Amino acid sequence: MRHSIRSFALPLLLAACALGAAPHAGAQGKDFKVALIAGKTGALETYARETESGFMLGLEYLTRGRMTINGRAIKVIVKDDQSKPDLGRTLLAEAYGDDRVDIAVGTTSSASALAMLPVAKEYKKILIIEPAVADAITGDKWNKYIFRTARSSMxxxxxxxxxxxxxxVGFLTQDYAFGRDAIKAGKEALIATGSKASVVHEEYAPLATTDFTASAQRLFDALKDKPQPRVLAIVWAGPSPMNKIAAMKPERYGIALxxxxxxxxxxxxxxAHAGTEGTIYYYYGFPRNPMNDWLVAEHTKRYKTPPDMFTAxxxxxxxxxxxxxxxxxxGDGDKMAAAMExxxxxxxKGAMVFRKEDHQAIQPMYHFRIKKDQKNEWDLLELVRDIPADEMPLPVRNKR
Known part of the structure; x- marks a missing residue:
């Protein structure tokens, strides 16, 4: 898996880097304008900050620092939608209409991203969704101008x-759209992958809760007499409750987190939970390809930390x-939509492809184990295995 990604991605990256090689920025036409909309204010600001830094590093890498494509300068206009749907919709209309951007990227909140989809259709311009995950984005709310590089909940x-x-299996998540969407997808995914595991309980905790005692006990009670292995799956945005759940000793009931x-x-x-396993979209130490090697080295040099999942x-x-x-x-939206399919x-993570049917980026994921012997503060996970895209039967739901 790793060898095939590396060998396929390398010529793509070399070709992309060559785009920045032409001298005299702007000599062959007006600047390219790109809008980047993110929730830089509010609960998701960490995710938004990572997305922005990764986006700018990506442009730098792909253009060899020139910030040009075939001699035309790239101008990035960054807007903060504060994760508010109404503001996201307004800012995208402003970007297409007043700023006359060629293409837009955004946003952090799924609710705001969903509000932005009709604006792309109205203006007939491309919107690349990153990092919002709601399935409806490439499902029933989709239109032909929408492409998603982010992974979906499914x-x-x-x-x-x-x-x-x-x-x-028992699920613990937050009681709002993200959590309910994720658990709905989780139950469907067990069926789609042919798993024999049974879902015995779903627990939806208040969004701002800090006391998980009652929720965890209900999950323990539901799982403790059920067939092994017994798994309590935690799906959570923001600070994870795993430490608090682990402190209640689920292993007493033969339950793994x-x-x-x-x-x-x-x-x-x-x-403290070495050996615990889970799955993840990206961890800096897992992919092996030139783009990730550069990102890890450059991000560590500049920010003193490795890149995170939203940076990637x-x-x-x-x-x-x-x-x-x-x-x-x-920048013609109709021509670009056809070219991007x-x-x-x-x-x-290696090479991705926009699936023709719904424009979702098809990509691998990773099965991890928390390391016992961590050599430094960022040496956190070990790879159990790459999960290739063809092992994840992602349904098409956009009613195209």
Whole structure:
């Protein structure tokens, strides 16, 4: 798996880098304008900050620092939608109408991203979704101008389901759209992957809760007499409750915890749970390809930390933007939509492709184990295995 990704991605990346090689920025036409909309204010600001830094690093890498495509300068206009749907919709209309951008990328909140989809259709301009995960984005709310480099909730669920072959599962998540969407996908994914595991309980905790005693006990009671293996799957955005759940000793009931991947500062707090397994979209130490090697080295040099999962997502979005604008330099949305269907582009995870049917980026995921012997503060996970895209039967739901 790793060898095939590396060998396929390398010529893509070399070709992309060549886009920045022409001298005299702007000599061959006006600047390319790109809008990057993110929730830089509010609960998701960490995700937004990572997306922005990854996006700018991606443009730098792909253009060899020139920030040009075939001699035309790239101008990035960054907007903060504060994760508010109404503001996201307004800012995207402003970007297409007043700023006259060629292409837009965004946003952090799924609710805001969903509000932005009709604006792309109205203006007939491309919107690349990163990092919002709601399935409806490439499902019933989709239109032909929407492409997503981010993974979907269903891709997360299919990755997790691929590790659960039998036994009993209980879910803990947050009681809002993200959590309910994720658990719906999780149950469907078990069926889609042919798992024999049974879902015995779903627990939806209040979004701002800090006391998980009652929720955890209900899960323990539901799981404790069910067939082994017994798994309590935690699907959580933001600081994970795993440490608090683990403190209640689920192993008394033969229950193992299965966390979803999270950002590095959260996973740093999991050191006491060595051996616990889960699945993740990206961890800096897993992919082996030139783009990721550069990202890890450069991000560590500049920020003193490795890149995180949303940083990698921002870089993937930048690669899709550069590849699309090189194919359709006039920014025409209809021509670009046609060119981007089935389009391959390099990312820190290796090569991705926009599926023709719904424009979802098809990509691998990773099965991890928390390391026992951590050599430094960021040496957190070991790879159990790559989960290739063809093991995740992602359904098409856009009613095209």
């Amino acid at each position: 891709q997360d669920a299919l990755a997790a389901a691929s590790t659960l072959k039998s036994g009993s 299965a966390p979803g991947g999270n950002i590095l500062p959260v996973m740093q707090t999991w050191k 997502g921002g870089m993937a979005a930048a690669s899709a933007v550069v590849t699309a604008l090189s194919k359709v330099p006039d 089935g389009m391959h582009f390099g990312t820190p």
